[in-house]
Amino acid sequence: MNTGKVTLVSAGPGDLDLLTFKAAKAIAAADVLLIDDLVNGEITTLKAPHARVIKVGKRGGCKSTPQAFIQRLMRRYALQGKHVVRIKGGDALLFGRAGEEIADLRHAGIDVEIVNGISSGFAAAAALGVSLTHRDHCQGVIFVTAHLRDGTEPDWAALAATGMTLAIYMGASRIDSISEALGETLAPDTPAAVVQWAGTSRERRVCAPLGEIAAQAAAQQIASPAVILIGGAIGEAIVEVAARGEPLRQLSA
Template sequence: MDYLPIFLDLKYKNVLVVGAGDIALNKIKLLLRSNALISVISKNMCSEIRCLLVQKKIFWIAREFKTSYLKNFFLVIAATSNSELNKKIFQKCNKFKILINVVDDQSKCSFIFPSIIDRSPIVIAISSGGKAPVLLRLLREKIESILPMRLGNIAKIAGDWRSIIKKRFSNLLERKHFWEKLFNSVFVQYIINGKEKKAISTLKNMIEKPNKLTGEIILVGAGPGNSDLLTLRALQVMQEADVVLYDNLVSQDILELIRRDAKCIYVGKRAGIKSITQLKIIKLLIFLAKQGKKVVRLKGGDSFIFGRGGEELEAAKNANINIQVVPGITAGIGVAAYSGIPLTHRDYAQGVIFITGYQCINNFTNNWSILSNSNYTIVVYMGSLKALEISKQLIFHGRLKSTPIAIISQGTTINQKVIIGRLDELDKIFRLAISPSLLIIGQVVLLHKKLEWFKNSTYFNNSKTISSIINM
């Protein structure tokens, strides 16, 4: 270990900054957050540092550095462009045993600044010892992404109640178990969502009834497939889950992001294929939540767009179980974007309608007169189930046979395939598509060839046989 990571208490301690340019400004801003008493030596000042001086947030000592100025300073930062001056400051500070950092010159530093993730009072500092700053930045981004912005509020409230908890649970082991249970309960989610009154109410209940377990169900949309499109909140929740119930459309890349010790249960639901019933899924969700577990229901796309998420949350509320919803990018929006097809466009479509091919069966009747209006783009989920019926009904009610269509298979993933054709060819084209696939109908499809950016496409026309296209 090249450096010992420590946290310095700089509150009301004297810190000297030599230099007052943009680099010095960054250090001064950081020092101000630690409530240090900052003095500056510099001939010239950038405008922002001058403003801090006017606001009396910092002090100005002199234009030129002198060794005598080091007296009574706890820590010094040299941020000048004069290498000889920086060297002199470093040597003098070492002589007087004062902590010194010469900015951008690691060889002349008795300490270095780490990369900081601030969720005060929780502060995380990481460093590569100057070996790999780009790698360090990437690591910081990953850590930032899984730490909620209100994480510090959890620590603050816990701190406020620490003495009360200590009196209530005098045994160290009991106290440890209480805090573990609290931080794994809905208490945390209430604070993250800005509901501190509910959080404190939960805390009080757990003090009065420490053996009572409180679970919750969190509905999470996993997006259209590409793990890069998972929301930040979804990633955070997946890292906190005790149990995850996931569907068939959730990609393996996304499953890899679930907390390692969480139990994952496959409840794959796929149109046309026999699987666990919706009723059994609901019963399992409620059973697990009543055990006090944080249960994540992970669905492809967005749970409220043809995902039956509403049914599952209704059942949870009826069972008096706490719930949350984390929206996801629905397939209709994500897949269209990755195919270069804008669902609305001033020259082609004034609106978009989402429907499901599954609703064309079970005696459900679509309003074909509205769907046949060429001013609207139609996005069909599970369109392969009734491709021929959809095509016939739209043409019968006024859509042109030549209306452009796109069938996108495994959209947003590296296996994405886009097949372009006409409405009267819909049934034939679906025989070429690989599941899962999405159907887009409307003039906006014409923009695909110009705007495509993610993968190559196949264009279907009657002059080619199906077998020749398959062998392309």
């Protein structure tokens, strides 16, 4: 039997309208669908009638399907000649362990195709109506995870010193320590925001100065999954809220 293939499909932040045509076609052509926990469950309505659906949830701080098991599933079905579609939330290449999966599949002689999508960081920026790279405020954006594999923290001082917009993933549970660490370099009035479930019908968001963002997020019960955005560019959202005469904490869907 001929070896099948694996397609890593980026499902985007949740809104099915944000799927690419290429992603939808890959899902419809699948023999096996491996679906991450954060993916919109309605995505299975796009599947081919014969496709087998397997949920392989992975959530920080929650019971998760082991990564090694997921990789074994992909290898097993692909080596049976099947087209395996691994559906990941956001963009597969950004904090989705795609690197480990690609290396493992290539080592097994299995072809891998990658379909890009919209990461939650961009969905969060769209929710706030801001440009992450607004040229009046910064020269770029840094995507960083607060959840490091070895348990250590990123060098927050070095990141803050860049002057770039910071898009922090998987940091909702430690927003207090993150804002405190960044506050050693950045001014307490540096604009910040937290967007939970960005790009979905459950989206909620809060905007406040860095020195207050942790307390405001807690008051609004903003929790994982969420993206933290920090930097001058985020101030554009604060300006908009002020223009509407709303308290910052009310910047929520």
